[in-house]
Amino acid sequence: MMINILLFADLQEKxxxxxxxxxxDSLSIIDLKEKLKxxxxxxxxxxxxxxxxxxxxxxxxxxxxxxxxxxxxxxSGG
Amino acid sequence: xxxxxxxxxxxPIEVGAIIDKVKRREAGAITTFMGTVREWTKGKRTIxxxxxxxxxxxxxxxxxxxxEIEEKWPNTRIAITHRIGHLDISDIAxxxxxxxxxxxxxxxxxxxxxxxxxxxxxxxxxxxWEDGETWIGDQLETVSYxxxxxxxx
Numbered sequence: 001m002m003i004n005i006l007l008f009a010d011l012q013e014k015x016x017x018x019x020x021x022x023x024x025d026s027l028s029i030i031d032l033k034e035k036l037k038x039x040x041x042x043x044x045x046x047x048x049x050x051x052x053x054x055x056x057x058x059x060x061x062x063x064x065x066x067x068x069x070x071x072x073x074x075x076s077g078g
Numbered sequence: 079x080x081x082x083x084x085x086x087x088x089x090p091i092e093v094g095a096i097i098d099k100v101k102r103r104e105a106g107a108i109t110t111f112m113g114t115v116r117e118w119t120k121g122k123r124t125i126x127x128x129x130x131x132x133x134x135x136x137x138x139x140x141x142x143x144x145x146e147i148e149e150k151w152p153n154t155r156i157a158i159t160h161r162i163g164h165l166d167i168s169d170i171a172x173x174x175x176x177x178x179x180x181x182x183x184x185x186x187x188x189x190x191x192x193x194x195x196x197x198x199x200x201x202x203x204x205x206x207w208e209d210g211e212t213w214i215g216d217q218l219e220t221v222s223y224x225x226x227x228x229x230x231x
Binding site for chain 1: 113129130131132134135136138160171172192195196197198199200201202203204213214215
């Protein structure tokens with residue numbers, strides 16, 4: 001089972017991809033960030049917000065397989 | 079077919095078309111805000127910008143700002159279009175149009191909308207300077223809020 005992960009801005013450039021897939025049934029955002037920090041050296045993840053299925057989520061929220069998680073660096077539209 | 083009130087586009091924004099979306103007989107005022115690409119920022123020269131968006135969520139967040147405005151300033155109508163991709167100096171990045179029966183609400187709601195865009199809408203700007211490039215974040219020097227509803231006034 002897969003969790004889809006979307007990357008934007010500097011995160012996308014650091015990893016060299018705009019999406020990742022993670023094999024997992026469920027885990028918290030905190031654990032997911034920890035995992036990606038270790039795997040890709042994405043230390044910026046400490047400072048980014050997270051959205052689950054296009055809605056802002058809390059660090060303690062749980063991601064399930066089939067969900068789309070997007071990491072949202074500080075925004076700069078306008 | 080009605081044009082959507084909240085859009086992310088890649089082509090130049092036609093301001094008149096955004097204004098038309100909020101025109102109505104009850105309105106006595108329409109305010110428009112245009113955000114344009116600035117050449118100089120604190121002594122650094124911008125050559126061009128690139129905007130990236132998480133499109134479906136950005137549209138949702140623009141609509142959420144519309145809902146917040148509906149609640150705070152009843153009987154206003156708002157339309158917002160943000161452009162992404164490559165923008166040159168003086169190009170229009172965002173247009174916000176608000177109509178209301180009286181002008182005060184149209185001014186206030188319009189300003190509220192741009193402040194909220196800078197907080198919750200997943201759009202990122204990459205500055206291409208004369209001497210390099212940088213992703214810009216956190217222009218308000220505030221944090222974003224998970225609830226999406228900080229009190230800014």
